[in-house]
Amino acid sequence: MKLYIKNMVCQRCILAVETLLQSQGIDYKNVTLGEIETMHTLSQERRAILSQELLKMGFELIDDKKQQLIERIKNRIIQFVHHDKEKVKINFSEFLATELGYEYNYLSNLFSEVEGITIEKYIILQKIEKVKELIVYDELSLKEIADQLGYSSVAYLSNQFKKITGLTPSHFKSVGIQKRVPLDHL
Template identity: 65%
Template structure:
């Protein structure tokens, strides 16, 4: 039994959901970002208890198929930007179509309709959050960050960063305080 879960954006989220499953003694096969695969079907009462426990820590079960698809697009983008070490040469549209198994035009129009922003804008926002994270870690140069995130140049990264944040990357590096946004709020 598959259950789609909203707001699972990192491995700590997976761990938190896994702990709930263990506490509730719900047998599961797999827990990944955005999805739980239970070993058996559960009663409606047990499912509601699971849903309540998830909501108590900021997650939500998604029953609507269109919302599930949007969450899968978001999770795929988050994985790609924040967790995948192997960057692909595919365009965003090719990458998403391949991973989500839907036509990109359909995904794009559905995403825009339901989220109020384009997939491209969401991707840019995620990339900028990753840039912020890497700047705060202070382990890589801007050139290395640009290369890691697929920017053609430091100037392009800097321009996009300033458009989104209103700050240059170097100014952001100097102030650093409280400027990052949690991934589930992007």
Template identity: 65%
Template sequence: MHLYIKNMVCNRCILVVKQELEKLNIESRTVSLGEVETENELPKETVEQLAHNLASLGFELLDNSKQQLIEKIKNIVINQVHHSEEASNHNFSEVLSNALHKDYSYLSSLFSEVEGVTIEKYIINQKIEKVKELIIYDELSLSEIAYKLNYSSVAHLSNQFKKVTGLTPSHFKKVGEQKRKPLDKV
């Protein structure tokens, strides 16, 4: 049985969901961002209890296929931006279409309809959050950050950063941590 869970954005989320599954004695094959595959079909009561437990932790069990597809899109973007070590030269439109076996124009219009923001804007917001994280860590130069996140130039990154945050990257570095957002709030 496949279960789809909204707001899973990191490895700690996976750990928390695994713990909730164990509490309810639910055997899982896999637990990944936004998705759980169980060994067996679950009784309705168990699914409802899991949904309740997850909701108390800030997660949401999805039952609508459109919502599940939106969550898959978000998880692919988050994986590409936040958890991929190498710079990707692929367009997100190609990555999403190939991974979900759907036409990008369909994915884009569905995402905009349900989320009220375009996929492109969502990707930009995720990339800016990653830039904030990397600036705060202070391990990479702005040029290295631009390369890592597949920006065409430091100027492009800086312009986009200022457009989204209202701050230049150097000013953000001074004000720091209080301006970052949790990934599920982006």
């Protein structure tokens, strides 16, 4: 049985949820960003307890089917932008349609209706947060960051960065981490 969880954005989140499941004695097959696949259907009581414990950790069990799909979209984007080591140039509309089994127009309209922004804008916001992270780490040049995130040029990255943050990448570097936004707040 699949359970959908809101606000899972990193490997640490997955480990925290796995630890919770183990402490609750819940057998599971797999935990990924935003999803738990349990071995057995949970009783209403166990599900309610799990929901309460998840809330204490800043996560939320999602029952609404549309909201589950929105979280799946977000988690696929977060996984690709922030966690996949091999960044291949992909068409996100085809990627999401294939991954989620729905036509992209449906996904796009639903996402915009529920979130108030387009999927494309959400992808840009995630990429800019990744750029911020990489700038703060100060291990890569702006050209390497642009290449890693699939930007066609440093100029395009810089323009998009300034449009979203109001700062140039070099100015951001001077003010640093205080300008980062937690991924679950995007």
